Amino acid sequence: MIKIRDLKIKLGKKQVLDGVDLDIPTGKTVVVMGRSGTGKSVLFKNIIGLMHPDSGSIEVDGQEVVGLPEKQLNEVRKRFGVLFQSGALFDSMTVGENVGLPLREHTKLSSAEIAKRVTERLEWVGLQGVEAMKPASLSGGMRKRVGLARAIAMDPAYILYDEPTTGLDPIMSDVINRLIRSLQQRIGVTSIVVTHDMNSAYHVGDELAMLHEGRVVFTGTPDEARSTSDPMVHQFIEGSSEGPIKPL
Amino acid sequence: MMELIEDGYEYLRDKTLDSIAEVGRIAMLVGDTFRKLGRGLRSFGLVVEQMDHIGVQSLMLVFIVSLFTGAVAAVQAGYQFANVVPLKFIGSVILRSVIIELGPVLTALIVGGRVGASIAAELGTMRVTEQIDALDAMAINPVRYLVVPRVVAALVMLPVLTIMANTIAIVGGWIVCLTTLDVSTHTYVTSMKTFFFMKDLWSGLIKAFFFGGIIAWMGCYYGFRTEGGAEGVGIATTRAVVSSCVLVLISDYVLANVLFRFIFNS
Ligand SMILES: Nc1ncnc2c1ncn2[C@@H]1O[C@H](COP(=O)(O)OP(=O)(O)O)[C@@H](O)[C@H]1O
Ligand SMILES: [Mg+2]
Numbered sequence: 001m002i003k004i005r006d007l008k009i010k011l012g013k014k015q016v017l018d019g020v021d022l023d024i025p026t027g028k029t030v031v032v033m034g035r036s037g038t039g040k041s042v043l044f045k046n047i048i049g050l051m052h053p054d055s056g057s058i059e060v061d062g063q064e065v066v067g068l069p070e071k072q073l074n075e076v077r078k079r080f081g082v083l084f085q086s087g088a089l090f091d092s093m094t095v096g097e098n099v100g101l102p103l104r105e106h107t108k109l110s111s112a113e114i115a116k117r118v119t120e121r122l123e124w125v126g127l128q129g130v131e132a133m134k135p136a137s138l139s140g141g142m143r144k145r146v147g148l149a150r151a152i153a154m155d156p157a158y159i160l161y162d163e164p165t166t167g168l169d170p171i172m173s174d175v176i177n178r179l180i181r182s183l184q185q186r187i188g189v190t191s192i193v194v195t196h197d198m199n200s201a202y203h204v205g206d207e208l209a210m211l212h213e214g215r216v217v218f219t220g221t222p223d224e225a226r227s228t229s230d231p232m233v234h235q236f237i238e239g240s241s242e243g244p245i246k247p248l
Numbered sequence: 249m250m251e252l253i254e255d256g257y258e259y260l261r262d263k264t265l266d267s268i269a270e271v272g273r274i275a276m277l278v279g280d281t282f283r284k285l286g287r288g289l290r291s292f293g294l295v296v297e298q299m300d301h302i303g304v305q306s307l308m309l310v311f312i313v314s315l316f317t318g319a320v321a322a323v324q325a326g327y328q329f330a331n332v333v334p335l336k337f338i339g340s341v342i343l344r345s346v347i348i349e350l351g352p353v354l355t356a357l358i359v360g361g362r363v364g365a366s367i368a369a370e371l372g373t374m375r376v377t378e379q380i381d382a383l384d385a386m387a388i389n390p391v392r393y394l395v396v397p398r399v400v401a402a403l404v405m406l407p408v409l410t411i412m413a414n415t416i417a418i419v420g421g422w423i424v425c426l427t428t429l430d431v432s433t434h435t436y437v438t439s440m441k442t443f444f445f446m447k448d449l450w451s452g453l454i455k456a457f458f459f460g461g462i463i464a465w466m467g468c469y470y471g472f473r474t475e476g477g478a479e480g481v482g483i484a485t486t487r488a489v490v491s492s493c494v495l496v497l498i499s500d501y502v503l504a505n506v507l508f509r510f511i512f513n514s
């Protein structure tokens with residue numbers, strides 16, 4: 001369970017998050033939607049302590065993570081798998097070394113055991129025989145899946161996805177959506193998916209939350225989102241340029 | 249008019265505060281590197297990899313530069329000695345200027361350009377493609393994982409490269425002496441032996457050690473602070489190279505004073 005309360009952060013002159021309240025119940029997938037530049041990535045970076053809020057609180061399993069010293073923060077981070085927007089694979093390493101890195105750094109597993117786990121996790125995301133390849137030679141969809149394999153290498157309790165389907169073709173997007181779903185069922189992981197892809201939001205979300213101008217302006221199930229009378233949410237999920245949200 | 253002065257004042261004030269903050273942040277990175285040194289050294293493979301990048305792959309460049317440095321030193325000494333100082337002293341002049349000054353400083357400037365740029369570009373790219381965030385998110389400290397191996401490798405390799413540069417420069421000088429100055433090998437070597445002081449060699453190597461730190465830390469610092477895509481990586485690379493070259497020359501002056509006035513002054 002992650003509890004976010006009154007989270008505020010100002011970057012430069014812009015109040016990016018202005019009092020975010022959000023609950024992520026254990027075992028559920030919560031989708032945070034919002035337009036580009038509303039602060040979705042900033043919110044997700046605050047959760048794992050890559051950015052530090054000016055005020056507010058983030059509790060992970062009852063433990064406050066805001067202001068936690070690095071050592072304890074790292075213990076919390078080990079319970080998280082993170083899929084970055086671009087995959088964030090290390091291009092100096094092979095695919096296999098990428099996926100195995102957290103295991104080499106944080107476990108005492110032998111290299112044979114690590115290799116076995118790497119192959120297994122790559123299979124979970126539908127990849128075989130790619131261990132020796134370099135990230136530069138992979139397609140966008142493969143890179144995201146390798147990133148996902150690395151995120152689940154340590155059996156995380158939480159997975160954060162930053163725009164997992166952005167920039168992918170519709171078929172690859174569906175592959176990723178199914179993976180997010182299947183991981184939730186397979187390892188009972190709790191997920192936060194940050195996206196502006198409504199298709200993906202409906203597919204993977206147990207709950208949707210909409211971020212707008214620094215606050216969560218709506219939370220509800222996909223059905224509630226579809227039938228909402230809130231004009232702002234309605235406009236966003238319909239993808240219309242007319243309504244209370246003004247295109248900049 | 250008043251406004252112009254006020255603007256100018258504000259500009260200067262902001263610039264000054266920025267520079268002070270910058271020095272503070274660099275000092276923090278240096279401190280962080282020492283704090284993470286122990287754990288960082290345990291991943292010894294990473295250090296070896298960087299020694300290869302920083303040291304082994306600079307060999308060819310250092311070789312060429314030092315060969316010509318020695319040769320030029322010999323030509324210049326020959327010209328300036330003419331009718332003033334007997335040429336039999338030429339060996340010692342080449343030796344001492346090379347091991348105290350030319351070897352360490354030119355090696356640092358060359359390696360600073362090559363390695364400083366490559367560190368800043370690599371880490372800068374990692375920053376803008378979220379790879380450094382990914383390390384943090386995996387609970388792998390980026391200073392331990394990226395900075396410590398580079399700094400340690402540079403601290404070790406710069407003195408090693410300098411020893412090599414010294415040797416080759418002396419060979420370069422010797423070739424010029426033999427071929428154009430009519431100084432025999434025996435004269436060249438005897439003169440070097442007569443005026444060789446261990447403290448000269450040491451002072452050069454101590455300087456090289458500091459230069460190694462400057463190069464690696466500047467590359468890491470500007471790489472880590474990169475923002476804004478490919479353009480940002482270019483800016484970071486330029487800053488790393490310029491600042492490490494400037495700092496090498498400034499610290500050369502400071503170290504020359506410290507070493508020869510206070511430490512090797514006997
Ligand atoms: N490190 C930073 N410094 C200053 N501003 C930032 C920084 N990171 C993000 N921002 C700003 O915060 C806002 C939200 O960014 P982001 O969270 O990346 O949006 P998105 O919802 O598309 O992921 C943007 O206006 C962006 O310019
Ligand atoms: Mg984003």
